[in-house]
Amino acid sequence: MTKKKQNIIFLLVVLLFTVVLIFIPTGFENPSLHKNTERVKAVITAVNNSDLQNHGIVTTGTQNLKINILAGMHKGDTISATNVLMGQKRIDKIFAIGDKVLAIVKTDNQKILTARAEDYYRISIEWILLAVFALFLIGFAGITGFKALLSFIFTALTLWKILLPLILKGFSPIVSAFAIIVLCTTVIIILINGFSKKGLVALVGSISGVGITCCLALLFAHFFRIPGTVQDFSETLLYVGYTHLDLPSIFIACIFIAAAGAVMDVAMDISAAQNEIIDHNPSITTKALIRSGFNVAYPVIGTMTTTLLFAYSGSFMFVFMVFMAKGTPLNIIVNTNYVAAEILRTLVGSFGLVLVAPITAIVGGFIYVRNY
Structure with a gap:
């Protein structure tokens, strides 16, 4: 089988697996949240702020609204709704006439009981942004852009549909995250480069870099003594019943997950440069190619x-x-824990970037040429 056919088959397999990921459940769906409840787009037609109270820069109270439902079984209906302000600017919204909102409508036998304006409606603009991104990517890079878009969607779905459920079910966050990163890195590199030496060098360099970053995160996290609760919403997991979770390990996993993309970029840059060198100078020695890889890496x-x-x-x-x-x-x-956490992320991730460069250059020297 030719490499071209292998690449096409791999592309189709990844595409099929991505489609499957879209439709498979995570295992954490909660049907009770949807029972007798509609989450629909609506527009605000009237606002009553008489119940709001200002306390300096903080506003509390309830906005009484009239909303016109734009989707769902009650499309076209105008109903009363509320917006409760808790005095927390991070989550509070003060709506005005004409605002598009995501409304939560409680029903009983299709009769509306209550309605609440949850937040500004952003789903449409999010889809538009994604579509523009996809069109630009494919328009600029053609089939390579399509492969990049597929790898983007595949990675997002793998993290959402596989990694997060595994961690929530009690699997080791570090082992699970590392395995998923290896899977995603392999898929991305093979999709973009095909089954080639360039892809192999980049893959070995990337996995080595992520592995080093993981080891460094494990080592220095022990000395930094950063609590897993330093992450936003981490305590919320404990309050909703997931007390079995190893939050410090999840924090460590987040460090090398965050660095994985940059590590892959560095490995790919050096592999591509060495591939170009060997194309123009097939007689180059291993030492010379490694030295060239180092010169690119600096x-x-x-x-x-x-x-x-x-x-x-x-x-x-x-x-x-x-x-x-x-x-x-x-x-x-x-010395503050959440600042120290960011210092740990930055330095450990950067350390992985520094080490992946020479590793990739050395690996490339031995894989691209055989005249040691």
Whole structure:
């Protein structure tokens, strides 16, 4: 069988598996949440704010609304709804006439009992953004763009439909996460590069980098003593009955999951560069190719080590601004558990990026050429 046929068969298998993932349940569906309940798009037609109370920058009370339902069995109906403000700006919304909302409608024998405006309706714009992204990707890169989009959807579904249920069912977060990362990395690299030496070098380098990142996370997490509850919503899992979960291990798994994409990028960059070199100079020796791989790795490492710093700092700006506004000393800031957690993420992830470069260069030197 030719490599072209192998690549086509692999593409079809991944496509089929992705379709299957879309339809298989996670095992954590709760039908009772949907019983006598509709979650529908609606538009606000009237607002009564007389019950709202302002306490400085915080607002509490209940908005009494009139909403027109735009979908579902009650489409076209105009009904009363409420929006309760808890005095928490992170979750509270104050709606105005014309706002599109996701409404939760409670019914009994198809008769509406109560309705609540849950949040702004964002699903349509999310689908539009995804469609624009897909069109741009395919329009720019053609079949490679389609493969990249397929790998994107495959990875998202694998994390949602396989990894998360495994962890919730009590499987080891670290083992499960590492296995899923290996699976997704393998699928992505083979989809994009086919069954080739370039893909093999990138795959070996990527898995090695993720493995090193995992080991470093395990080692330094022990000394950092970061509680698993440092993650947002982690305590909520305990309150809803999942007290068996190993939260520190989930936190460690999150570290190398977050770094896996950047590690794969570095490995792919070096593998592709070495592949180009050997195409133009087939007589190059292993040592020379490794040396060339190192020369490519130096500038890649120089920029990629800052990539994770930007990624994590961008999501942590408000925390740093609060510390600065309060005049908190730097030694207090860096010793705080959630800041220390971000330092651990950044440095361990960057360490993995630094090490994956020489590993990939060495692996490439031995796989691409045989004149040792």
